[in-house]
Amino acid sequence: MNNSDLKKAGLKITLPRVKILEILEKARDRHLSAEDIYTILNESGEEIGLATVYRVLTQFEEAKLVIRHHFSEGHSVFELDLGTHHDHLVCVKCGHVEEFVDELIEKRQKAVAENAGFCMTDHSLNIYGICKACQM
Amino acid sequence: MNNSDLKKAGLKITLPRVKILEILEKARDRHLSAEDIYTILNESGEEIGLATVYRVLTQFEEAKLVIRHHFSEGHSVFELDLGTHHDHLVCVKCGHVEEFVDELIEKRQKAVAENAGFCMTDHSLNIYGICKACQM
DNA sequence: ATTAAAAGTGCGATTTTTTGCATGATTGAA
DNA sequence: TTCAATCATGCAAAAAATCGCACTTTTAAT
Structure with missing residues (x-):
């Protein structure tokens, strides 16, 4: 999952998108919420707004780059869509x-x-x- | 599902609770969201706050009177818990x-x-x- | 029936998630 | 490169969901 996947999806390659993809890559065993991702971004010094995180994740979902899950905690969590159903x-x-x-x-x-x-x-x-x- | 079930769950019998149970009874084929229930209450002239609806549904869930589902629409929907898993x-x-x-x-x-x-x-x-x- | 304790409700405030809009960044064509 | 068109972002405002608190209602013991 990399920049060319963004391009294929008709999405421009921007810092927030690249960073969010990277974070999802690194957390394959642990599905993340929008808030989780926002926190990780902040901690690594990126100045990316929470609204952008929500927006990017929704776009990624539409582009089939990520899958949104509704586990019983309440809020949505996301994982990379590697194309293999499970x-x-x-x-x-x-x-x-x-x-x-x-x-x-x-x-x-x-x-x-x-x-x-x-x-x-x-x-x-x-x-x-x-x-x-x-x-x- | 009736008033004595409320009592058994340690919940007082109040208008909001009775009305919400009635609404759930009548909608067994169609799971309702908190907002749905609030709208139905309003339309039938009941002055019950949205916060109360959310609260009551959460209490019902804890009391195992209803089951909360996270379907893919995003928000939670509720159905009466008749004790039979499905x-x-x-x-x-x-x-x-x-x-x-x-x-x-x-x-x-x-x-x-x-x-x-x-x-x-x-x-x-x-x-x-x-x-x-x-x-x- | 009366009444005190406990629990419930409504309202407004707060938190969480989404949207609108003005500004800024990316892209491909020249 | 430069530039115009397009798309993204951040901020602030709006919706959606939840919480806190003062005020009622329910309950059951009298």
Whole structure:
């Protein structure tokens, strides 16, 4: 995920966008909220407004550079969209996120949608719990 | 779901709470947001503040009278908690919600969590698509 | 019925997220 | 390079969601 991906998406290459992409790259195991990203930017001395962070993330979502998730915390969190579909295990204590794919579940989802007469466009499965590290 | 359920939850029986429960009862096929409920209250002439609606819904959630969902629209929506776990098919056009349970998916979820060393506390599966009615 | 304790409500203030607008930066063509 | 067109940004203002506090209402014991 780099500047040429921005270009492809019809977005100009600007400091806020490059920095935000970098931050998302470095946090692949931990999905970040807009506020998280804003804090990280501030701490590294970048003078980027919170409004810009929200705006950029929304644009990235539209451009399919990132995926927005609505975990049960309330606010949205974001991760880079690497094109490979997956579901999530979310630790409710530390926020750690693990990804998984289960073909059987995928298959059954399709079947459920079909049975109900739905034309499936998307789906999201989140399993919440306490991760290994937090159990100790 | 009635006044005695409020009592059991340690909540006093007040007009806002009773009215909000009634509204949720009548909208079982369509999950409502706080704003939706506020609008319905206003239209039926009740002078209940938006803050109260948010507060009551949060209390209901804590009391396990309602379940809060984070569908992809962004804001939370609520449904009565009738005690039977289920997942959701959500129509992205009309907001219609259908419930389903698939034992195979349930089983696989447990297995996935276990394999990852997670102690599962909860899970949510939403399938988004166009419902039968909206396809015509 | 009366009443005191506890809990709930509405209002306004606060926080969180989004938007509008004037200024400033990026881009590709000359 | 330079320049004009276009798009982005920051700020302040607006919406959306939440919280604090003074005032009511509910409750259940009398």
